[in-house]
Amino acid sequence: MGDETTDEELDIRRAIEAILMVSIDPVAPNLLAQLMEMPTKKVEAICSSLADEYEAEGRGFCLVRIGGGYRFQSSPAQAAWVERFVLEGQHSRLTSAALETLAIVAYKQPISRNQVSAIRGVDVDTVIRTLQQRGYIEVVSTDPGPGNALMFGTTREFLESMGIDKVSDLPSLGDFVPGPEIVEALERGLLADPDVVELEAEGDAGSEGGEVAGGSDAEVPVDDRS
Amino acid sequence: MGDETTDEELDIRRAIEAILMVSIDPVAPNLLAQLMEMPTKKVEAICSSLADEYEAEGRGFCLVRIGGGYRFQSSPAQAAWVERFVLEGQHSRLTSAALETLAIVAYKQPISRNQVSAIRGVDVDTVIRTLQQRGYIEVVSTDPGPGNALMFGTTREFLESMGIDKVSDLPSLGDFVPGPEIVEALERGLLADPDVVELEAEGDAGSEGGEVAGGSDAEVPVDDRS
Amino acid sequence: MSVTVTTPVYEGPFDLLLNLILREEVELYEVSLSSIVDAYLVELENLGSCDLEMTTEFLLIAAILLELKTRRLLPTDDRFDIDDEFGLWEERDLLLARLLECKTFKDAAIQLRRLAADASLSWPRRAGLEDAFLHLAPDLLAGVSPVDLRDAGRRALAPKPVFHIDTEHIAPIRVSVADAVREIVNDIPHEGTVTFRTLTDGMVDRIAIVVRFLAVLELFKQGVVEIDQAEMFGDIHVSWLPGADLADIDLIDVYEG
Numbered sequence: 001m002g003d004e005t006t007d008e009e010l011d012i013r014r015a016i017e018a019i020l021m022v023s024i025d026p027v028a029p030n031l032l033a034q035l036m037e038m039p040t041k042k043v044e045a046i047c048s049s050l051a052d053e054y055e056a057e058g059r060g061f062c063l064v065r066i067g068g069g070y071r072f073q074s075s076p077a078q079a080a081w082v083e084r085f086v087l088e089g090q091h092s093r094l095t096s097a098a099l100e101t102l103a104i105v106a107y108k109q110p111i112s113r114n115q116v117s118a119i120r121g122v123d124v125d126t127v128i129r130t131l132q133q134r135g136y137i138e139v140v141s142t143d144p145g146p147g148n149a150l151m152f153g154t155t156r157e158f159l160e161s162m163g164i165d166k167v168s169d170l171p172s173l174g175d176f177v178p179g180p181e182i183v184e185a186l187e188r189g190l191l192a193d194p195d196v197v198e199l200e201a202e203g204d205a206g207s208e209g210g211e212v213a214g215g216s217d218a219e220v221p222v223d224d225r226s
Numbered sequence: 227m228g229d230e231t232t233d234e235e236l237d238i239r240r241a242i243e244a245i246l247m248v249s250i251d252p253v254a255p256n257l258l259a260q261l262m263e264m265p266t267k268k269v270e271a272i273c274s275s276l277a278d279e280y281e282a283e284g285r286g287f288c289l290v291r292i293g294g295g296y297r298f299q300s301s302p303a304q305a306a307w308v309e310r311f312v313l314e315g316q317h318s319r320l321t322s323a324a325l326e327t328l329a330i331v332a333y334k335q336p337i338s339r340n341q342v343s344a345i346r347g348v349d350v351d352t353v354i355r356t357l358q359q360r361g362y363i364e365v366v367s368t369d370p371g372p373g374n375a376l377m378f379g380t381t382r383e384f385l386e387s388m389g390i391d392k393v394s395d396l397p398s399l400g401d402f403v404p405g406p407e408i409v410e411a412l413e414r415g416l417l418a419d420p421d422v423v424e425l426e427a428e429g430d431a432g433s434e435g436g437e438v439a440g441g442s443d444a445e446v447p448v449d450d451r452s
Numbered sequence: 453m454s455v456t457v458t459t460p461v462y463e464g465p466f467d468l469l470l471n472l473i474l475r476e477e478v479e480l481y482e483v484s485l486s487s488i489v490d491a492y493l494v495e496l497e498n499l500g501s502c503d504l505e506m507t508t509e510f511l512l513i514a515a516i517l518l519e520l521k522t523r524r525l526l527p528t529d530d531r532f533d534i535d536d537e538f539g540l541w542e543e544r545d546l547l548l549a550r551l552l553e554c555k556t557f558k559d560a561a562i563q564l565r566r567l568a569a570d571a572s573l574s575w576p577r578r579a580g581l582e583d584a585f586l587h588l589a590p591d592l593l594a595g596v597s598p599v600d601l602r603d604a605g606r607r608a609l610a611p612k613p614v615f616h617i618d619t620e621h622i623a624p625i626r627v628s629v630a631d632a633v634r635e636i637v638n639d640i641p642h643e644g645t646v647t648f649r650t651l652t653d654g655m656v657d658r659i660a661i662v663v664r665f666l667a668v669l670e671l672f673k674q675g676v677v678e679i680d681q682a683e684m685f686g687d688i689h690v691s692w693l694p695g696a697d698l699a700d701i702d703l704i705d706v707y708e709g
Contacts, residue, residue, distance in 0.1 A: 017286025060243030163571030
């Protein structure tokens with residue numbers, strides 16, 4: 001441990017190590033802060049220094065911030081050994097149908113089944129139920145509008161399985177908006193008769209499609225469904 | 227770590243740290259020896275050197291030999307912090323997943339872990355462990371069939387917490403009332419048939435089979451009920 | 453075109469359309485639908501298998517395309533309806549937006565798969581509390597009533613709906629005319645007259661009655677029985693012809709159900 005750490009800090013480090021060792025779920029930094037009666041920022045700093053320490057020492061375990069809190073976990077480098085020990089595959093993979101549905105829920109939450117279905121273009125009932133059973137999504141609210149649709153959102157378990165701390169840590173959806181060449185290809189695929197080209201100019205004035213096809217960086221209206 | 231440790235020994239230390247970190251129960255030294263393909267004596271020597279190391283570094287956790295194996299646990303010196311965490315910090319309610327698992331055990335006892343898992347459709351090891359640790363369920367018998375599965379049932383403590391005298395005092399599950407998604411499915415003119423389990427497999431192949439057909443990734447079936 | 457889609461996986465209509473457009477440069481209004489079908493068939497071949505759902509989805513999208521296209525091809529009203537034109541453009545823009553959205557989430561899902569794969573290299577510590585602290589742990593069931601538990605039980609034990617298309621109406625016919633003939637020959641006294649009503653006594657299944665009727669017709673054709681119906685909707689009387697050779701009966705045609 002670093003030489004400049006104070007005695008009080010050393011105590012806190014030990015306490016955190018002990019608490020994380022007995023906790024089943026990730027422990028939120030503000031809960032630690034509350035227990036230790038110290039600012040959350042300080043707790044976060046100590047946790048991250050502990051994490052660095054384990055890594056520098058080449059430990060077989062690591063301390064990560066995940067699903068809204070801190071937890072101990074086996075080091076990724078030791079995956080082969082742990083796999084041998086665990087035997088039953090704890091991590092079963094999702095099909096791409098499930099994963100795409102999960103992505104929609106994750107980025108658009110809260111979202112209803114029908115809204116997901118509209119984006120996927122297919123019925124998503126089975127997939128939604130599978131994701132719910134697996135604990136990746138849950139009903140987070142009820143739509144106040146007519147029909148009182150159940151609104152789904154992701155769970156802490158989802159965050160844990162993605163190895164991230166919070167939903168906003170997901171890569172920005174903007175990163176996945178298709179590039180101009182794909183938009184162009186799609187546009188070309190949907191191209192109308194050449195003899196209504198004048199209308200195209202008028203029609204496109206209202207939308208942004210033409211502009212994107214023209215190669216500018218303007219945002220594609222991907223996100224405007226409500 | 228000591229200067230005299232070889233690279234191979236370092237690797238083994240890391241592997242042991244990783245395995246012990248994720249194990250729920252103490253891990254027997256001969257199991258570790260078997261996994262690492264090395265003599266039990268050597269494993270014991272490494273474990274005890276790890277334990278010494280943690281102690282020398284004044285860690286908040288320690289590695290102990292207990293119940294025929296090794297395990298990480300919180301350091302006795304940190305007991306006051308852990309107590310505080312247990313009393314104030316732990317969320318004092320069962321998650322709905324845990325409650326459902328408890329309900330399955332309560333209504334279907336005696337029942338094996340695999341049977342619960344089959345009903346829940348997900349891995350229940352951690353939840354069963356928590357319920358058992360908290361004294362709500364216990365092993366009540368051993369299945370005489372092949373595999374000798376441990377059969378779980380509820381405890382006296384469970385009945386006390388529920389404020390009832392005996393399991394048969396639990397309210398009847400009653401006639402099955404279909405959930406909204408089932409009603410929805412029925413309205414759509416699709417048949418919801420709880421009995422046709424083989425057909426479910428077919429259904430899944432239909433909806434998620436594209437990926438399998440594509441052959442890109444070996445997929446673990448999402449729903450391993452059979 | 454340089455664009456390639458790396459996942460040869462079909463999940464839904466948009467997916468299909470996306471792949472078709474991106475790979476084959478299908479131009480909705482200009483290219484013949486048969487090329488779309490061809491492209492689809494090539495895709496099918498590549499997948500190496502066909503499933504009903506995928507095929508249905510293709511039919512759906514093909515129908516949509518066909519509708520869009522016919523609207524373009526059919527001669528329009530003499531008066532040029534500019535609203536219709538705009539409507540078409542609106543439709544196209546909407547479709548484009550949906551395709552882009554679909555593609556966006558497809559790519560996002562690939563990223564999620566990577567995240568999950570990385571995360572799956574680590575296992576969390578889940579050992580939980582040591583025995584020494586268990587007595588301190590608050591009762592997790594505090595505030596949970598037996599009714600709450602029952603509700604949780606109902607949720608957990610509710611039959612999971614299993615979706616399959618009801619094919620009862622096309623269930624294979626299990627009664628054959630040959631069997632029916634055999635039954636009649638074996639069960640009915642070879643003298644006197646019996647009514648068709650008696651022959652079908654106790655039969656509930658309409659198809660079984662139909663098959664039995666076909667059997668009677670078959671016997672008539674073979675010259676084994678005489679059929680007589682005195683009045684319309686009256687009883688049909690079936691009587692054995694004297695000296696009929698019952699050995700021939702095994703040679704009857706087999707009706708395919």
